[in-house]
Amino acid sequence: MRVLLTTWGSRGDVEPLAGLAVALRDLGAQVVVCAPPDEDFAALTARVGVPLVPLGPSVRSVVAGEKPPTAEDAFRLAAELVAARFDVLTSAAEGCDALLATGLLPVGARDVAERLGIRYVFACFHIFGLPSRHFAPGVRPGTPSPDGETDLEVLWEQDAQRVNALYGEALNSHRAAIGLPPVANVRDHVFTDRPWLAADPALCPSEGMTNLDLVRTGAWTLPDDRPLPEGLDEFLDAGEPPVYVGFGSMAAYAPEGIARTAIEVSRAHGRRVVLAGGWAGLTAIDDADDCFVVGEVNQQALFRRVAAVVHHGGAGTTTTAARAGAPQVVVPRIADQPYWAGRVAELGIGAAHHDLAPTPDSLSAVLGTALGPEVRARARALAGEIRVDGAAEAAELLFDAVGGRR
Template sequence: MRICIVAIDTRGGVQPYAALAGGLRRAGHEVRIVAPEDFTGWLTGMGLDAVPLTGRMDDAARAAAGARFSGGVVPRGMREQLVQQSLLHARELLDYAAGSDAVLGGVGGGVLGVDVAERLGVPFVHAHLQPVGAVSSALPGVLTPWIPGWTGAVGNLVGSAITESALTLPFRAVSRAVRTEVLGLPRRRSRPRQAPLSLYGLSRHVVSAPATWNLTGYWFLPEDRTWAPPVELERFLNAGEAPVCIGFGSMIGADPAATARLITEAVHQAGVRAVLLTGWGGMSDIATTDNVFVIDQAPHSWLFPRARAVVHHGGAGTTAAALRAGVPSVVVPHGVDQPFWAKRIADLGVGPRPLPRSTLSVHSLAAALHAAVTDDRMRTRAALLGERIRTEDGITAAVDVLTRVLPPATPR
C-alpha cells in the first residue's frame, strides 16, 4: 500500500508517527510523512520519505503561547491567519498525497487529512495519541480532567462530548474553506456510511477503553544506535547518584529565565541532582553546575531510564517515554491534553499530584521531587508499569491492523 501520514504537531507529537512510518516501511509499504518544515531534515535523516508543509512548528508554538492559545479556543486574531495557512497546507497536502491508497493522521493531521482523503477517494485512518474520536461513557474526556471521577458514566459522557466539540468546532470554518476553495467538495462533510478506522498509539495498561478500540500500544522509534551522549553528560551521570531529568519540551513560557531559576532553586531545596533539557522553552540562561547539567535535548529512550524521576509537561509522547522508562513522573501541565495525562499518572500511583504551571513554585516542585525519589511504593509501581509497557509492540500491532483492514493497493 501507499500511505500518506499527516503529522502536524510538535516534535513529541510527530515522533510516534515517524515510528509508525518506519514500521510500515519495514513491512513493505510505501510511506510518505508530511510534517512542518522544521522536522523535514530530522525525518529524512531516519531514511523516511518526508515532505514539508510551509511554516515551522516552533514559530507556531511561540505565536500560540503569545496569544494564550489553549485547547479548542482559537483567539480571534489568529483565525484568519489559520484559515489562510490551512488553504496553503491543503494545496500542498493534496499534491503530496496524490496516488496514496490511504491517508492517516491524528488530531492535528485530521483537520486537513479527512477532506483531502475524501477528495482523493481514499480512506482516512484516524491514528490518535490520545483517547479521542468518540463520545463515550466508557472513558473520561481528554480535555475535562476536572470532572470528578465519582460522576462515573455520566461524567465520562459529558466530558467526552465536551472534548469532541472542542476538537472539532473551532476548525469547521477551516474545513469549509478548504473544501470549497481548494478541493472542490461540498461545503459540509457527509456522514460516512460506516465507522472510519481508528488506531490508538496507547497502552491498555495506562488508558482503559472499550474492547473494540484498536489500542495497539505506544509507537516508539527504534533506538538510534548512531547517537552517542556528549562526554560531559556521561561524566555528570557517573559523578554521583542518578539525577532527575527536567524538561518541558515545546512548552514556551512567558519568562523562561524565571522558570530556569525556579527549577534550579527547587533542585537545590530537594537535595537532588538534575539534567535540564532546555528544548524550545528557551531556558538557556542557566549554566551547568556540580548539581545541574544543562543540555538542549537527548533521546528520551536513552536518558529517562538513567534518571530517578522525570519532570515534564505531560505531552502524550513524553508521558509515554517516561512511563516506559519505569521511573516516577512529576507532571507540570501547561494545557490541552496535558492535565489529562498528569491526572492519569497520579491516579496510577506512578507520580505525585499534578503541579499546574500557573501555580508552580519552588516549594511545590521541591516537595514533588522529594516524593518522587523517596516514595518506594510509587517507584515500585512505576517500575512495574514500565515493564508491562516494554512488553508491548505497538508498531507491529498497528501495522497488522492496517494491513488487515485497509483495501489492497490500487495498480499504478
C-alpha cells in the same frame, strides 16, 4: 503499498509517525511524512530516512512567542491549515493507497483522501478530545459553554459547534471547490466512527471511555540508539542519579522561572540536575557542576539513568519515562497534559502538580513524593507492562485495511 502520514503539531505528534513509518517500511511500504517545516522535525525524519513534505507554518513560529497564541490566532491558523492540507496533501497523496492523519485536528485530510479515492485513517495518542459519556470536552477557542452546564451530551454538542466555528467555513468552501458536498459536523467527520488510538493500554485505558469504536494499538515508539551527548555519560557516572527537567516544545507555556525553581528544589533534595533547554530555552542558573544542560537527547537511554523526570506531561515523554521505569513529576500546561498528569498519579508512578505556577515549596512536595521508594518500585514494576510493539501492530493493521502485500 504507498502511504502518506501527516500531522501538524509538536515533536510529540511527529515522532510517533516516524516510528510508524519505519514499521511500515519494514513491511515493504513506501512512506512519506507530511509535517510542519521545523528544522527539528526535518532532522528527525532524515535520521530514519523518511522523506518529509513540509505542511503549513512551522510550529515554533506559532508557539514560541513571548505569550501563548490568542483565540484570534487560533482562528487564523485553522483556516491556514485547512488550505495547506488541501493544497499539499492532494499532491503528496497522489498514487498513495492510504492517508493517515493525526496531530492538531487534521481538518481537510479526510477530504483529500475522499477526492483521491484512497483509505483514510484518523489516529490519536490519547482519548482526551474524543466524545465521551464519562468526561467533559477540553477547552477550545470560541464561545465557551455556559457556567454551570454539566450535561455531558450538551457539552459535547457545544464542543462540536466550536469546531464548526473554527473550521466549517474553510472546510466546506474547499470541499465545494473540488465537487464534494458540505459537512455538517466537522469534528465527527475528521474522527470517523473508528479512530485509531496509539497509546499504551496500561497508561491510557479506553474501555467504555468514548462513544466511538476505537481501534487500539500500543504507542508508536521510534527506537533510539543514539549515544548520549559528549560529557553526559561521565556526568551521570560521577554521582547519584540526577533529576531530569524538561518542558519540550512548550516555549511560551513553560512556567515562569521553572529552571531556577526545579534546580534549587532538586538540590534541596540532594540531587543533581540534567536540564533540557528545549523550545522553552531553559538554562542553568549558575556555573555549579551539579547541573548538565542538554539539547535534543536520547530520552530512552537517559531516562533509565535518572532519579525522576520532571516534565510537562506530553504523551511521548510520559510513555518514554514509564517505559524506562523512571518516577515522574508532571506539571501540565495545556490540552491532554492534565490527563497524563492524573494517570501518573493514579498509577502511583509519580506525582502531579496541577497548579500552573509552581513554587519551591509546592514543587518540592511533589518531587519528594516521586523520589520515594514506593513510587520508584511501582515505576519499575509498571515499566515491564509497557508495550513496545505498537508501531508494528499499526503497520500490520494498515496493510490489512488496504489489502496491501507485504
